[in-house]
Amino acid sequence: MSVSRLSRLVPLALLTAGLAGCGPDKNEFAPPCPQPSLVQNLSDISRYRANSTGHDLTDLVIQGRITQIGGTCKFVEKGSLKVETTVVLRAEMQRGPSMPAGEVEVPVFLAIADGNTIIDKTVFPVRVSFPANVDRVTMTSPEVMLVLPTTAAKSPAAFSVIAGFQLTPDELAANRHRAGR
Numbered sequence: 001m002s003v004s005r006l007s008r009l010v011p012l013a014l015l016t017a018g019l020a021g022c023g024p025d026k027n028e029f030a031p032p033c034p035q036p037s038l039v040q041n042l043s044d045i046s047r048y049r050a051n052s053t054g055h056d057l058t059d060l061v062i063q064g065r066i067t068q069i070g071g072t073c074k075f076v077e078k079g080s081l082k083v084e085t086t087v088v089l090r091a092e093m094q095r096g097p098s099m100p101a102g103e104v105e106v107p108v109f110l111a112i113a114d115g116n117t118i119i120d121k122t123v124f125p126v127r128v129s130f131p132a133n134v135d136r137v138t139m140t141s142p143e144v145m146l147v148l149p150t151t152a153a154k155s156p157a158a159f160s161v162i163a164g165f166q167l168t169p170d171e172l173a174a175n176r177h178r179a180g181r
Helices: 168-180
Strands: 009-012 035-039 045-046 060-075 085-097 101-116 117-129 136-140 144-148 159-163
Touching: 035 060, 045 101, 045 159, 045 168, 060 101, 060 159, 085 101, 085 159, 101 144, 117 144
Parallel strands: 035 159
Antiparallel strands: 009 035, 045 060, 060 085, 085 136, 085 144, 101 117, 101 159
């Protein structure tokens, strides 16, 4: 992903949770947390059956949208400048007609950015399970811990935590097409 694409980061204004500081010790302030962000075309996923000839609704395996980034921040150790951020994603997922079983894995990423520069990125699968006779669920990712490279001159609030689905080139192109880009 190029730096110019990262310049299109969109703050998650619709998120009410965001990244919040966890409770500090008595008479101590919690560290500030990084700003949660999404790359606009990576917050939605429409995954189709492998080897399908088109993107017909009957070929759809799963469709979803990230709806929330939440987390906590704390100093790695007392008196340290390093801040540990624990992040959790939530997404609304819909089962497609071509889902072979009641569960599927979707690839998600979390990255730390300093301006338009990605410092660290983690890609991990999240299992989405659908109970019998249920076509929509809210997916919650496992907690992912990130350590921010803070310094005396650069607080955690200077960084961004970016989240999205790790899409294939075809999935990204389809999202851009739907968005008119």
